[in-house]
Amino acid sequence: MKDGTKLIAAGRPKRRPSHPVNTPVERASTYLFPTYDDYIEGGRNIVYGRLGGATHRALEESITALEGGFETRLAPSGLQAVTAALLAFVRAGDRILVTDSAYDPTRKFCRNFLARFGVDTAFYDPLIGADIAALMTPNTKVIFAESPGSLTFEVQDVPALAKAARQGGAKLIVDNTWSGGVFFKPLAHGADVVVHAGTKYFSGHSDCLIGSITSADEQAAKAVFEALLQIGANVSADDAYLTLRGMRTLGLRLNAHQENGLALAKWLARRTEVEAVLHPAFKASPGHLTWKRDFTGASGLFGVVLKPRAKPATKAFFNALHHFGMGFSWGGFESLCIHVHPEKNRSATKWAKEGPVLRIHAGLEDIGDLIADMERAFAAMNAAKG
Numbered sequence: 001m002k003d004g005t006k007l008i009a010a011g012r013p014k015r016r017p018s019h020p021v022n023t024p025v026e027r028a029s030t031y032l033f034p035t036y037d038d039y040i041e042g043g044r045n046i047v048y049g050r051l052g053g054a055t056h057r058a059l060e061e062s063i064t065a066l067e068g069g070f071e072t073r074l075a076p077s078g079l080q081a082v083t084a085a086l087l088a089f090v091r092a093g094d095r096i097l098v099t100d101s102a103y104d105p106t107r108k109f110c111r112n113f114l115a116r117f118g119v120d121t122a123f124y125d126p127l128i129g130a131d132i133a134a135l136m137t138p139n140t141k142v143i144f145a146e147s148p149g150s151l152t153f154e155v156q157d158v159p160a161l162a163k164a165a166r167q168g169g170a171k172l173i174v175d176n177t178w179s180g181g182v183f184f185k186p187l188a189h190g191a192d193v194v195v196h197a198g199t200k201y202f203s204g205h206s207d208c209l210i211g212s213i214t215s216a217d218e219q220a221a222k223a224v225f226e227a228l229l230q231i232g233a234n235v236s237a238d239d240a241y242l243t244l245r246g247m248r249t250l251g252l253r254l255n256a257h258q259e260n261g262l263a264l265a266k267w268l269a270r271r272t273e274v275e276a277v278l279h280p281a282f283k284a285s286p287g288h289l290t291w292k293r294d295f296t297g298a299s300g301l302f303g304v305v306l307k308p309r310a311k312p313a314t315k316a317f318f319n320a321l322h323h324f325g326m327g328f329s330w331g332g333f334e335s336l337c338i339h340v341h342p343e344k345n346r347s348a349t350k351w352a353k354e355g356p357v358l359r360i361h362a363g364l365e366d367i368g369d370l371i372a373d374m375e376r377a378f379a380a381m382n383a384a385k386g
């Protein structure tokens, strides 16, 4: 099956004489076992609400099919998918390698939380490629990649990272949220575990927080399951249902996000106020050739570096936007634009650009309206002091 069909077919109810099209919301804390033997045998799947029920299993099935994995488990947020995946594979005395372009709360978890439990983090240049082998030590147990980085959009050489991880006896975990699971397949490129902030494209409607962890094999899946179980992670059946509903239109939405994103990025690249466009499909964007080799498309999230301007001009730009909302997260149907500060989230590499950096999420609005909105914002910026 191709992705378009998998997204429609996976996670649907089993055939009965008649059944609903969608797996229903199954709300439960307690599951009852019909016999004593059933109770004793239990099984790993549906025994208690915290481990999820039929709705959760259906969503997990859909994500596993999309990522081509062995098993998927859900987490209550994208961040907890990241943290649980890391916790699954480390112990005191270990070291992990984390991309310098990682989502800031991921960095903070490594630097602050894991450090308290004796796990050391070294950050690496996202464009390091095969040279990461030189950073491996006998106690390096995880390489954590986010490709492309969700603020600065460097695309990483996942096959090269996977090779170094394999040779060094470490696991490669990839945050694949940007590709929506459609445009990039980390497991097919050698990763051991893929995480998603399903909050973004999977759910797709800015109304639910959820995460997923998909493992390539049984051994990794067992470690992930134990981590989530012992942390006590729980996802509501309603959120699992909403996300599964989002999966049905994921492919269509991503194509539309891609189209609007590319059109906006091309328009922005021609503006005199713009210094650089950080969009993996652009030749000058970092890691573009890797994107071309490994990805089949681009989602709607990208960055723009403006030429240096004083604060009042930047403020005037944002305050003039109407269709682009100013808010955190991305991947919903609506367009967003925020001012981000990559220079604050780096340690292995230096962010050398001086002008304001915008992170844009191209939503599903009419492209003419989005461009007109940006045009108005630039006019307001140019009219402002600075």
Ligand SMILES: Cc1ncc(COP(=O)(O)O)c(C=O)c1O
Residues within 6 Å of the ligand: 077, 078, 079, 080, 082, 103, 146, 150, 175, 177, 178, 196, 197, 198, 199, 200, 209, 210, 211, 329, 330
């Ligand atoms: C790349 C990436 N990973 C993980 C997360 C965390 O997801 P959540 O907000 O669902 O915790 C985010 C959120 O912005 C993200 O951009």
